Amino acid sequence: MKKPLVGAFAAALLLAGAGAAPAVAQGDVSAQDNHSATPGKAATGSTEAESLGTALDEVLGKGKQKPQAVDFAGTVALSNCSGSVVRTPDAQPGDPALVMSNGHCLEGGMPGPGEVLVDQPSSRTFDLLDASGAEVGTLKASKLAYGTMTDTDVSLYELTSTYEQIESEYGIKALELNAEHPTAGTAITVVSGYWKKTYSCNIDGFVPTLKEGDWTWKDSVRYTDACKTIGGTSGSPVVDDATGKVVAVNNTGNESGEECTVNNPCEVDENGEITVRKGINYAQQTYQMVPCVGAGSKIDLSAEGCGLPKPGAVAGK
The missing domain is CATH 2.40.10 (Thrombin, subunit H)
Known part of the structure; x- marks a missing residue:
């Protein structure tokens, strides 16, 4: 496991001992616009050749925008780990937001093999980050909706804020969970x-x-x-x-x-x-967790297609 850390100070000491310093957001985000005008170049009207080239690119599919560089918007810092505000494709703006992290990052310690935690009290807090990695606010859990280290290593916290409240207050959208199995080479x-x-x-x-x-x-x-x-x-x-x-x-x-x-x-x-x-x-x-999240962000382990283990699961089976 990527060991949970006891606070930023301990983590900084860990890196310092390894001859490294904690990374800063600005040095790690590669989200600068590659299409900015070249400094000192005068703006001119397009020539016929340029227009023809642009049209040809569009026909060939070369004029499509490249994917945006991945940034920190929607990620969170826990006391000992990392995480993110996540939503399923069917989540509604008024649903309570969910924060995802690892099962081994739970504040109560690591669940044992076969242990599945559902709807446990929690008042854990999370530092919400914007695209640059700056902390813009604190989110609070209303409960641990789900946590396990059996078959997978995941925790889902239900927050006191809805998705629309987070977006309205901080201008940050939740990250969407892909409902499909990823592919090698991605x-x-x-x-x-x-x-x-x-x-x-x-x-x-x-x-x-x-x-x-x-x-x-x-x-x-x-x-x-x-x-x-x-x-x-x-x-x-x-x-x-x-x-x-x-x-x-x-x-x-x-x-x-x-x-x-x-x-x-x-x-x-x-x-x-x-x-x-x-x-x-x-x-x-x-x-595999997408079908498990129902209306109102409620976890339904009996839902069709839900791939998360249920309480009483046998580790490794």
Whole structure:
């Protein structure tokens, strides 16, 4: 697991000991407009050649806008982890907003194998970030709607604010959960609200079973080598660069090459063969939770298509 950190001060000491400093948002966001006018170039009317070229580009599909660079808007910082305000495709503006993070980031400690928490009291707070990574407000939970480390590693907090209240007060929209299974090769960005830092890479593939200590996760996302996530990035949304939708939640990585120990997950294939990939990091898919969120942001584990484990689930089954 990407170890939960005890406050920003402890996290800063951790990085300082490693010879690094906490990242600042401005240095990590690559959202500058690449279509800005070149300084010093006089504005002129389009020539016939330029107009013809533009028309040809449009016919060939080259005139389409490129996807916007992924930024921090809608992400949050927890006391020990990262997270994001998320919504399903069918969520309504007046629904209570949801914050997603990892199950191992819960304020009450890590759930045991097979443990599923539903509708637990919580007054946890979250620092909401804007596109640049600046903290613009504090959101508060009304309850822990769902949390587990069985089959997946996720927590969903229901907030005291609705989606429209957050957008009206802060001008920030929730990140949408993609309802479809992602594909290998997809360009992604892991967005850490805790560190105000982003990590860009691709989905390298999917792991049938990922084991770490006493926990087992299914169909996990494996990143390519470029996403060097660290402690405190736990719970970060994994965003599809092309759509801007969330496809997974960042949760772990093999730190020292050990086999199946805490902070050193191992991959287990369909034949039971174990593979250890030192330095490689992982996430848990989120498409399977979309059918579980019903009207009013209520969690319905019996809903058709809901892929989240229910209370009483048997770990690894």
